[in-house]
Amino acid sequence: MYDNFMSLEILSTFAGIVAATSIIVQFSKSIIKKNFGDSFVRLYTFIIALILNFVFGKTGSGIQGIILTIINALMVTFAAMGGYEVFSDPMAQKQRVKNKY
Numbered sequence: 001m002y003d004n005f006m007s008l009e010i011l012s013t014f015a016g017i018v019a020a021t022s023i024i025v026q027f028s029k030s031i032i033k034k035n036f037g038d039s040f041v042r043l044y045t046f047i048i049a050l051i052l053n054f055v056f057g058k059t060g061s062g063i064q065g066i067i068l069t070i071i072n073a074l075m076v077t078f079a080a081m082g083g084y085e086v087f088s089d090p091m092a093q094k095q096r097v098k099n100k101y
Contacts, residue, residue, distance in 0.1 A: 011056040014076070021049045021080040042081065049076040 010016035025045050032044045050073040059068040 008056070011052070014072075014079075017049065017052050017057055017076050018079045020052055021045065021076055024048050025080065042077070045081055046073060046077045049073040049080065052076070 006016070006020065011020060025041070025048055029041050029044065032041055050070065053069045053073045053076065057069065057072055059065055059072065
């Protein structure tokens with residue numbers, strides 16, 4: 001059993017960064033949605049994933065490391081948001097059904 005919920009070792013893994021990104025975005029996305037709309041949540045998720053990858057998921061050095069970190073952040077973003085949602089609704093234009101009752 002784990003002694004800590006989140007540690008540096010866990011955050012340095014793909015699953016750890018996906019979990020941390022998902023938690024941060026879920027707790028703060030209402031602010032983004034209210035101020036900027038649904039489509040900006042994806043960009044916000046990528047920014048969070050990018051920051052976490054630069055801090056905890058260092059890969060390589062120089063330009064190669066930066067490009068790998070950006071690619072990893074994209075993968076984390078897809079995993080955190082759900083790949084199906086990204087591919088099925090690429091423009092984030094879901095139609096909300098209002099309750100008639």
